[in-house]
Amino acid sequence: xxxxxxLRYTEQHEWVRREEHGVRVGITDFAQDALGDVVYVDIxxxxxxxxxxxxFGEVExxxxxxxxxxxxxxxxxxxxxxxxxxxxxxxxQPYGDGWMILIxxxxxxxxxxxxxxxxxxxxxxxxxxEEE
Amino acid sequence: xxxxxxxxxxPPLAWTLKGLSKAGRRAWTLPALDVPEAELSEGHRxxxxxxxxxxxxxxxxxxxxxxxxxxxxxxxGFYPLGSCSMKYNPKVAETVAALxxxxxxxxxxxxxxxxxxxxxxxxxxxxxxxxxxxxxxTLQPPAGAAGELTGLLIMRAYHxxxxxxxxxxxxxxxxxxxxxxxxxxxxxxxxxxxxxARGLVDLGALEKLVDxxxxxxxxxxxxxxxxFEEEIEGIARAMHRVGALLYYDGANLNAIIGKVRPGDMGxxxxxxxxxKTFATxxxxxxxxxxxxxxxPRLEAFLPSPLIAYDEDGDRYFWERxxxxxxxxxxxxxxxxxxxxxxxxxVFGHGRDGLREVGxxxxxxxNYLACLVRQAYPMAYPGRPMHEFVATARPLKKHGIRAxxxxxxxxxxxxxxxxxxxxxxxxxxxxxxxxxxxxxxTLDAFADAMLQVAQEAExxxxxxxxxxxxxxxxRLDEAKAARELKLRW
Numbered sequence: 130x131x132x133x134x135x136l137r138y139t140e141q142h143e144w145v146r147r148e149e150h151g152v153r154v155g156i157t158d159f160a161q162d163a164l165g166d167v168v169y170v171d172i173x174x175x176x177x178x179x180x181x182x183x184x185f186g187e188v189e190x191x192x193x194x195x196x197x198x199x200x201x202x203x204x205x206x207x208x209x210x211x212x213x214x215x216x217x218x219x220x221x222q223p224y225g226d227g228w229m230i231l232i233x234x235x236x237x238x239x240x241x242x243x244x245x246x247x248x249x250x251x252x253x254x255x256x257x258x259e260e261e
Numbered sequence: 262x263x264x265x266x267x268x269x270x271x272p273p274l275a276w277t278l279k280g281l282s283k284a285g286r287r288a289w290t291l292p293a294l295d296v297p298e299a300e301l302s303e304g305h306r307x308x309x310x311x312x313x314x315x316x317x318x319x320x321x322x323x324x325x326x327x328x329x330x331x332x333x334x335x336x337x338g339f340y341p342l343g344s345c346s347m348k349y350n351p352k353v354a355e356t357v358a359a360l361x362x363x364x365x366x367x368x369x370x371x372x373x374x375x376x377x378x379x380x381x382x383x384x385x386x387x388x389x390x391x392x393x394x395x396x397x398x399t400l401q402p403p404a405g406a407a408g409e410l411t412g413l414l415i416m417r418a419y420h421x422x423x424x425x426x427x428x429x430x431x432x433x434x435x436x437x438x439x440x441x442x443x444x445x446x447x448x449x450x451x452x453x454x455x456x457x458a459r460g461l462v463d464l465g466a467l468e469k470l471v472d473x474x475x476x477x478x479x480x481x482x483x484x485x486x487x488x489f490e491e492e493i494e495g496i497a498r499a500m501h502r503v504g505a506l507l508y509y510d511g512a513n514l515n516a517i518i519g520k521v522r523p524g525d526m527g528x529x530x531x532x533x534x535x536x537k538t539f540a541t542x543x544x545x546x547x548x549x550x551x552x553x554x555x556x557p558r559l560e561a562f563l564p565s566p567l568i569a570y571d572e573d574g575d576r577y578f579w580e581r582x583x584x585x586x587x588x589x590x591x592x593x594x595x596x597x598x599x600x601x602x603x604x605x606x607v608f609g610h611g612r613d614g615l616r617e618v619g620x621x622x623x624x625x626x627n628y629l630a631c632l633v634r635q636a637y638p639m640a641y642p643g644r645p646m647h648e649f650v651a652t653a654r655p656l657k658k659h660g661i662r663a664x665x666x667x668x669x670x671x672x673x674x675x676x677x678x679x680x681x682x683x684x685x686x687x688x689x690x691x692x693x694x695x696x697x698x699x700x701x702t703l704d705a706f707a708d709a710m711l712q713v714a715q716e717a718e719x720x721x722x723x724x725x726x727x728x729x730x731x732x733x734x735r736l737d738e739a740k741a742a743r744e745l746k747l748r749w
Contacts, residue, residue: 163687165664166739191738192681216743256687 130253131158133224137240138249141198144224147240148231151206155228156188156197156219159253164190167219170212172197172229177205179232181239186229188219197229201239207231278314278324288318331732333676335543339702341629343648343679343691344437344485346515346537349698353609354540354602363601368593372578379577382568382594385604386552392607392615393509393531394524395554399563401595406439408532408551409479409510411564413447414587415530415555416477416506418562422585423504427476430508433462435485435683437512449476456685460486460641460650468499477506482526483513483646485683487626487691497527506530506559514538515695516623516647519616529556539603548596550603561585568594621696622647625703629694632707636714640686648693650686661717661724663688668735669716669727673709 132138137145142160146153161167169189179185184196185205208230212218218227234240244252316324334340340347358364366378386398402408413430420426430449432440434456441451452470457463461484478500482490490496500507509528515538523531535550536543555563565586566579579594610618623646630639630649637651653663667677667690679691694703716724728734 165662165681166742168739168742189742191742193684195684217739 130162131224132246132250132253134246136224137200137243137245138252139198139200139243140252141196142253143198143200145200145240145243146224151203151231151233152201152240153228153231154200155223157249157253158223161220161223161227164188164195165192166190167216170216170219170229172208172212173205175205175208179203179205179230199232200243201232201234202236203232203234205230206233278316278321281316281320281324282314284315286315286317286320288316288321338675339694339698339706340676341678341692341694341706342676343487343650343693344512344682345543345679346512346534346647346693346695347543347676348515348537348540348695350540350542350602351606351609354605357605358598358601363598366597368597372576376577378597379568379579381604382597382600383570383577385600385607386568388604388607389533389552390554392518392522393511393514393533393554394522394528395531396557397560397563397567398552398554399567399590399595400550400552400600401564401589401591402532402551402553403591403596404549405512405532405534405537405551406443407590408534408553409439409443410446411551411553411587411590412508412530412532412555413443413449413477414590415553415559415562416508417447417449418585418587419506419559420476420504422562427474427505429475431467431470431475431478433480433484435460435685436479436481437485437510440479440510444479454478456486459643460484460488460685461490461492461643462496464492464495464499467496471499471503471505473503475500475503475505477508477529479508479510480528481510481513482523483516483648485513486641486650486686487513487516487645487648487693488641488643489516489646493526501527508532512537513647516619518619519612520619524556529559531555535599535603539606541599541602541606548599550596550599552595552600562587564588564590566594618696619647622694625694625696625698626692628700629692629703629707632704633692633710636711637690640689647695648691650683651690651692652686653688653690656714656717657688659717659721661721663690665717665724665727666690666710666713669713669724670709671728672730673712675706675709 138157142157144155144157167188167190170186172186173179179199179202181199181202183199185199186197188195188197209228211226221227335347335349363378366375372379382400386400389398390396399411402411417426428450429452430444431454432444432451433454444451454470455463455466480490482493484490497507506529507527509523509531511531511533514533518538531554533552535541535552541550561583562585565583565588566581568577569580570577626645626647626649630645633651637653638655640650640652653666663680667680670677681689682691683689713724
C-alpha cells in the first residue's frame with residue numbers, strides 16, 4: 130500500500146497534490162483497493178464550484194457506488210477525461226494517471242489543514258482494525 | 262447433508278437454441294390443407310423467412326430442462342442471502358392461489374360477484390395492520406420499492422396539507438440503496454445519518470440533523486446490520502418533536518414479527534415486503550406486493566381505492582371518495598394472486614405461528630453466527646437478530662477477499678451469502694439463514710464456511726480460481742461493466 134510523502138490526504142480517502150496552477154485530486158491506493166475494480170467514474174465539468182467536505186463525484190466499482198468528496202473549496206480547472214474510457218486507471222495508477230480533477234482553491238491554506246502521509250497511514254490502519 | 266450438487270456433466274453444451282438449430286428440423290407438423298388457399302396481399306407478404314432456431318421438440322425440452330437443472334434456487338438448496346429473507350415458501354400458498362375461484366376472477370367484475378375476494382383483501386389488510394400496529398393499509402403497491410415511494414408520497418402529502426412539504430429525509434448510512442433512490446424520486450433530498458461504534462443510529466448526530474425542514478426518517482429495525490435499534494424511542498421522540506414522520510422499511514420485519522410492532526415503537530408509515538416476510542415468490546422482477554400501512558393521522562392520504570366493510574349490509578366494497586388520497590399507485594387492486602399467497606401464509610401460521618417464525622429466524626442466525634465467528638469475526642459487537650454481518654478481513658493476509666469466499670461456496674454446493682453490503686463494513690459477508698432451515702443445513706453451511714477459511718491459508722490459488730465445478734467459471738464483472746454491450 131503506497132502513501133506518497135509529498136501528498137496530503139482526507140479521512141474520506143482522497144489525496145491532494147499542490148501544483149503550480151492548483152491542487153490535483155484523486156482517490157488513494159487504500160481507497161481503490163477497498164473499492165475493487167472501478168468500472169465508472171463521474172466527475173464534474175470544468176468551471177464547476179466544489180465545496181470542501183461535499184461530494185463532487187462518484188466512483189462505481191463492481192462492489193459499490195461511492196461519493197468522492199472535495200478536499201478543498203474552489204473551482205474545477207481541469208478534469209481527467211481519460212477516465213470515461215479507462216476507469217481502471219484509478220486502480221492502476223491512483224496517484225498518477227488515475228487523478229480526477231484539478232481545483233483552483235479559494236483559500237490556499239486549506240490544503241495545510243489536511244492529513245499528512247503518516248497521519249493518513251495511521252488513520253487507515255485504525256480504519257481496517259490493524260494493530261500497528 | 263449438503264446443498265444441491267451443481268451439475269457440470271453430460272455432453273458438450275449447446276447453450277442456445279440457435280446452437281442446436283439444424284436447417285429444416287421442426288417441432289411440429291401441420292395437417293394437410295383442407296380449406297381453399299387464399300392469397301395474402303403483397304403488403305402483408307414476407308419475402309425472407311424470419312431467422313428462427315430450427316429444432317425438434319426433444320431439443321427444446323432438453324434445452325430448458327438442462328437450464329433448470331443448472332439453476333439454483335431456494336427449492337434446490339440453502340440460500341443465505343443477507344438482507345433478502347430468501348425463505349422457503351410453503352407450497353400450500355401456491356395451491357390456494359391456484360384455486361379457480363381466485364384465478365378466474367376479472368378485476369373489473371362487479372363488487373357483488375367478488376365478495377369472497379374482497380373479504381380476503383379486507384382480512385389481509387386487518388391482519389397486516391395488527392402485525393404492524395397501524396390503522397389502515399393499501400395493498401396496491403406491486404413491490405417493496407414501490408411501497409417505499411408510496412410511503413414517501415404519503416409523507417409529502419401529509420406535510421403539504423399542513424402547508425409545507427419540507428425538503429429533507431434522513432437515512433442511516435447502513436440503509437438499503439432503494440431508500441435514497443425512493444427519497445429522490447419523491448422529490449426529497451436524502452441526508453445521511455452516521456452509525457455509531459455499535460452499528461446503530463448515532464442519536465446525538467441524528468439530533469443535530471433534525472430541524473423543521475426534515476420530513477422524516479427512513480429506518481429498518483432491526484437495521485441492515487441485523488442489529489436492533491435499541492434507542493428507537495429516543496429516535497422517534499427526536500423526529501416527532503419537529504413534526505417529522507418515522508418510516509419503517511419492512512425489509513427486516515421477519516426478525517420481530519409477533520414480538521414487537523413498529524406502531525408501538527413510534528413509526529408512522531410501514532411498508533412490507535410480502536416476498537420477505539410472508540413467503541410469496543421472490544425476485545425475477547415480480548409480480549410482487551409491497552403493502553403500506555399507516556397510523557391514524559395519515560389514513561386520509563393512502564392511495565385510492567381502499568378496501569372497506571359495511572357492517573350493516575354485511576358487504577365488502579371499494580372506498581373511492583377520499584379527496585386527500587395520493588391517487589393510484591398501481592392498476593386495478595395490486596397483484597391479487599400474490600396477496601392471496603400472503604393471506605395463506607399469515608392465516609396458515611396464525612398469531613402464535615408468526616411469533617415462532619420470528620423466534621426461529623433469530624435463533625438460526627445466532628446459531629450460525631456462533632459456528633463461524635472464529636474464522637469470520639462479527640462486524641459489530643451487538644447480538645444479531647435474524648441476520649448477521651461478518652467480515653472476511655482476517656483472510657486478506659492470504660490475499661483472499663469476500664468475493665473469493667462467495668465463489669468458493671458455490672463449489673461446495675451453496676448459494677453464497679451477500680457480499681460487500683452493507684457498505685460501511687469492510688469485506689462484508691452478510692448471512693441470513695431464515696427460520697425455514699434445519700440445524701443439519703446450518704451445520705453443513707458452517708462447515709463449508711470454515712473449510713473455505715482453511716483453504717484460504719492452505720490453497721489460496723484455488724479460491725482465486727473458484728468456482729471450479731460450475732458450467733461457467735468466474736465471470737469478469739469489471740469487463741462486463743466497463744464494456745457494456747446492450748441489446749434490446
